[in-house]
Amino acid sequence: MSEKLSFVHPTPNSPWGTYLQQVDRVVPYLGDLAKWSETLKRPKRALIVDVPIEMDDGTIAHFEGYRVQHNMSRGPGKGGVRFHPDVTLEEVMALSAWMTVKTAAVNLPYGGAKGGIRVDPKKLSMKELEKVTRRYTSEIGIIIGPHTDIPAPDVNTNGQIMAWMMDTYSMNVGGTATGVVTGKPLHLGGSLGRVKATGRGVFVTGREAARRLGLDLRGARIAVQGFGNVGSVAAELFAEAGAKIVAVQDHTAACWSCPT
Numbered sequence: 001m002s003e004k005l006s007f008v009h010p011t012p013n014s015p016w017g018t019y020l021q022q023v024d025r026v027v028p029y030l031g032d033l034a035k036w037s038e039t040l041k042r043p044k045r046a047l048i049v050d051v052p053i054e055m056d057d058g059t060i061a062h063f064e065g066y067r068v069q070h071n072m073s074r075g076p077g078k079g080g081v082r083f084h085p086d087v088t089l090e091e092v093m094a095l096s097a098w099m100t101v102k103t104a105a106v107n108l109p110y111g112g113a114k115g116g117i118r119v120d121p122k123k124l125s126m127k128e129l130e131k132v133t134r135r136y137t138s139e140i141g142i143i144i145g146p147h148t149d150i151p152a153p154d155v156n157t158n159g160q161i162m163a164w165m166m167d168t169y170s171m172n173v174g175g176t177a178t179g180v181v182t183g184k185p186l187h188l189g190g191s192l193g194r195v196k197a198t199g200r201g202v203f204v205t206g207r208e209a210a211r212r213l214g215l216d217l218r219g220a221r222i223a224v225q226g227f228g229n230v231g232s233v234a235a236e237l238f239a240e241a242g243a244k245i246v247a248v249q250d251h252t253a254a255c256w257s258c259p260t
Helices: 015-029 031-040 089-105 126-140 159-173 194-213 229-240
Strands: 045-054 060-071 077-084 111-118 149-153 221-225 244-249 254-256
Touching (some): 015 031, 015 089, 045 089, 060 089, 060 126, 060 149, 077 159, 089 111, 111 126, 229 244
Parallel strands (some): 221 244
Antiparallel strands (some): 045 060, 060 111
């Protein structure tokens, strides 16, 4: 880490700073477990990699990639890989820490990890995207694996990206390793329902919250912020439950209907 950035001294208003504040807020409620709060403030491992590729026009481009393993006390690291031009190390650190909390909260035998590349995949051809994915996988291959750290799809990554990652890792270790990633295509050992799983989780959580508040979903008006793989599926399930989707928004536009 540089002098300007350390595990316990984040840059202002960063995702990692937000996570550290959350840890501090819950310490008074942890009792004897409070002594472990400092451990939660320090990722186990943070890897920064250079991802150079030859572009379609023959030039050489370099992209910065990350893989952070926050805590693996409960089992292999688990967490997605995102491709986005605004990805930062502190964002990936925070996301890996939240994965630690998520897997522990639902008692899964996994730790928390996360990855990303600072790249706009919309500006790459399919061939360039494959090159970026495969080179990134090779660079982080020293710390991932079915028993150590298992990547998954996240922002701007999908089953195809996972297939390339699995294939690259398998070639590098000399044997097919289907367990190195989740979210891969069904014909490569992927799971049924995986694509809609996160959106379904949003729906189930919202349904339970509504039940506790005494709110009937039938006829309830719902606005959905984010309308990609997660938001669109959640909106579909809420509509099937009788709710009325009155507004949707993503990074490009917002659409709403006036109440009748």
